[in-house]
Amino acid sequence: MINKLVDKIRKTNAPIVVGLDPMMNYIPEHIIKKAFAEYGETLEGAAEAVWQYNKGIIDATYDLIPAVKPQIAMYEQFGIEGLKAFKRTCEYAKEKDLVVIGDIKRGDIGSTSAAYATGHLGKVKVGSNTFSAFDEDFVTVNPYLGTDGVKPFVDVCKEEKKGLFILVKTSNPSSGEFQDRIIDGRPLYEWVGEKVAEWGADHMGKEYSYIGAVVGATYPEMGKILRKQMPKTFILVPGYGAQGGKGKDLVHFFNEDGLGAIINSSRGIIAAYKQEAYAKFGAENYAEASRQATLDMIEDISHAMQNR
Amino acid sequence: MINKLVDKIRKTNAPIVVGLDPMMNYIPEHIIKKAFAEYGETLEGAAEAVWQYNKGIIDATYDLIPAVKPQIAMYEQFGIEGLKAFKRTCEYAKEKDLVVIGDIKRGDIGSTSAAYATGHLGKVKVGSNTFSAFDEDFVTVNPYLGTDGVKPFVDVCKEEKKGLFILVKTSNPSSGEFQDRIIDGRPLYEWVGEKVAEWGADHMGKEYSYIGAVVGATYPEMGKILRKQMPKTFILVPGYGAQGGKGKDLVHFFNEDGLGAIINSSRGIIAAYKQEAYAKFGAENYAEASRQATLDMIEDISHAMQNR
Numbered sequence: 001m002i003n004k005l006v007d008k009i010r011k012t013n014a015p016i017v018v019g020l021d022p023m024m025n026y027i028p029e030h031i032i033k034k035a036f037a038e039y040g041e042t043l044e045g046a047a048e049a050v051w052q053y054n055k056g057i058i059d060a061t062y063d064l065i066p067a068v069k070p071q072i073a074m075y076e077q078f079g080i081e082g083l084k085a086f087k088r089t090c091e092y093a094k095e096k097d098l099v100v101i102g103d104i105k106r107g108d109i110g111s112t113s114a115a116y117a118t119g120h121l122g123k124v125k126v127g128s129n130t131f132s133a134f135d136e137d138f139v140t141v142n143p144y145l146g147t148d149g150v151k152p153f154v155d156v157c158k159e160e161k162k163g164l165f166i167l168v169k170t171s172n173p174s175s176g177e178f179q180d181r182i183i184d185g186r187p188l189y190e191w192v193g194e195k196v197a198e199w200g201a202d203h204m205g206k207e208y209s210y211i212g213a214v215v216g217a218t219y220p221e222m223g224k225i226l227r228k229q230m231p232k233t234f235i236l237v238p239g240y241g242a243q244g245g246k247g248k249d250l251v252h253f254f255n256e257d258g259l260g261a262i263i264n265s266s267r268g269i270i271a272a273y274k275q276e277a278y279a280k281f282g283a284e285n286y287a288e289a290s291r292q293a294t295l296d297m298i299e300d301i302s303h304a305m306q307n308r
Numbered sequence: 309m310i311n312k313l314v315d316k317i318r319k320t321n322a323p324i325v326v327g328l329d330p331m332m333n334y335i336p337e338h339i340i341k342k343a344f345a346e347y348g349e350t351l352e353g354a355a356e357a358v359w360q361y362n363k364g365i366i367d368a369t370y371d372l373i374p375a376v377k378p379q380i381a382m383y384e385q386f387g388i389e390g391l392k393a394f395k396r397t398c399e400y401a402k403e404k405d406l407v408v409i410g411d412i413k414r415g416d417i418g419s420t421s422a423a424y425a426t427g428h429l430g431k432v433k434v435g436s437n438t439f440s441a442f443d444e445d446f447v448t449v450n451p452y453l454g455t456d457g458v459k460p461f462v463d464v465c466k467e468e469k470k471g472l473f474i475l476v477k478t479s480n481p482s483s484g485e486f487q488d489r490i491i492d493g494r495p496l497y498e499w500v501g502e503k504v505a506e507w508g509a510d511h512m513g514k515e516y517s518y519i520g521a522v523v524g525a526t527y528p529e530m531g532k533i534l535r536k537q538m539p540k541t542f543i544l545v546p547g548y549g550a551q552g553g554k555g556k557d558l559v560h561f562f563n564e565d566g567l568g569a570i571i572n573s574s575r576g577i578i579a580a581y582k583q584e585a586y587a588k589f590g591a592e593n594y595a596e597a598s599r600q601a602t603l604d605m606i607e608d609i610s611h612a613m614q615n616r
Contacts, residue, residue: 179452
C-alpha cells in the first residue's frame, strides 16, 4: 500500500491528503436540512449529513489527490450511526481509488492491539468465514505502550500489505509536555522516531517503509531533524492550514527525491467555503470551494518545493 | 461517578472490576452455536454470541462487584455489529447498577479529543436534540499528546459527573521502553503521574479525584511509588491473574484507608471455566465458574490486605 501511495503522489504531483473530519458546523445548511427531513434530528440524520457532505468533497477532489484521512472521532461521537458513515466514507473513497488513512490513534497491550489491527486493517474470523470490519489502508497508532503494543499492527500490515503512521511528534500546542522531555541528551520524540525507523527497516516497500510516522507541520525544525533520522520513513504531517503550518515550513519534511512526506489539511479544505478566500463559491457549492482550496494547497507546496 | 464507585467498593468490599474482553475462543460452544443458528456465521452472529456471553457473566457477578470494564477493541474488531454489542453491554451493566469503565485508550489533539469525550462520556447535539452515543461512566485515556489532549475529556467529566483513568504505567512487557526512560532523574511515568495528580486536584469527588490513573499490577514497586505520589488519585490496576499479578503484589496500590485502587481481571474471570481450577463447572456453566473466580479474587485481595 505504501507503493500505491507513492505512485499516486507521483501521478498527482500532490503530496497531500484531505482530512475528512466533519463537524456539524462545517456542513452546509442544505445538506443538513435534507438529511433531517429524511431521518429527523437524530443520530441517523446527523450521520446521513456527514456522509453526503463527505461524498461531495470526495467527488470534487478525488482526481487531484492520492489519499483521504477520515478522523474516526468525528464519527464516533455520533455512535453506531456515525461509525456507519465512517465505514461508508472509507468504502466510497476506495471505490474512487483513493488511499484511506484511518486516523484512529489506537494502541494498547498486545492482544488488544491485535484486535484493533484486525478490525481496522485485517480480517476477523467468524466460524468458517472471514470479514473485514473497517478495512482502511493505513491507520495511525499511539506508541506510548512500546513495541509489544505496536507489533500486532505491524504483523497485520505485513500480511495485508497495508501500513501505519505512528505518532512521533504531534501537532498540538502541548505536544512537548512529554514528547520534548530530554532523555540521555535527546527528546523523547527522537527516541520514538528511532524506534519507528527500526520497526520500519524490516518492513520496506519499494522505496519507503510501510511503517510511517506522524510529525506535526507546526514543528518544522523538529521535522527537519526527524527527516534525517528516518530517511526511509514516510511522514504524515498534520497541522497545515488551520493549525498554522504553511508550505514553506514543510519543505524539510521531504527528502531530496521530493517524496517521503504527505501533508494533511482538514478544515482548510473541507470547510473552505467558510473562509473569506472561498466565500464566493457559497455554501451550495462547498465542494467546488474544497476543490479550489485543494488546488491552492498543491500549488503552495509545489511552489515551496521549487524554491527550497 | 467516583463517589458512586467508592461507595460500591465499600458496599461490596470488592475493589475489583471485571474486564469484559470477549474473544471468540473464550465463548462456550453452546452460545456460539445458538448465535450462528440465528444469525449465521456473520459479524451479526459473532456480536450476538459476544453479547449473550457478556450477559451471562454480568448476571452471575453483578451483585459481587462494583464495576465492569469492557475493552472496546474486542468489539471493534467485529465492526459495526461488534460496537452494537459493546453499547448493549454498557447499557445492560448500567441497568444492573454497575459502574462502566470503557477501556478505550483514546487521546488526540484538542478538538478531536473533544469528539471522543462527547461520544463516550457526553452528549452530542443534533439539531435541537441531544443524544448519548456510548455513555460509559469512566473511560481510559492515553496521555502522549499532553494537557490539551486530555483537557477536553476532563471538561466533559466535570459537566457530566463522570471520570477518567489516564495511562501512567501500563501492564505490558514493553511498557518500559518509553515509560521508564529517565528524565531529570525520574522515569517518564512519574512525570505523567504527577500531571495526572495535577489534573485531578481541581476535579475532586468526596474523597478521591474523578481523574484517575492506570498502573499495571505487573509493576508493583512502581505502583508503590506512584501511590505515594498521587494520594488522591484512584488507580485502575490491570494485569491481575492471566497477566501475572497476584493479590500480595497489589497491597501497595491501596491507601491506608483500604481504598484508592480497583483491580481488573479479564480472562481470569470471564474465561475461568477454561482453567483447571474451575473446569468442574463445565462450559455450560461458564457464568457460575466466573462467579466462583470472582469470589476467589475478592478473597485473595482481601486476604492480602489483611496481611499487609
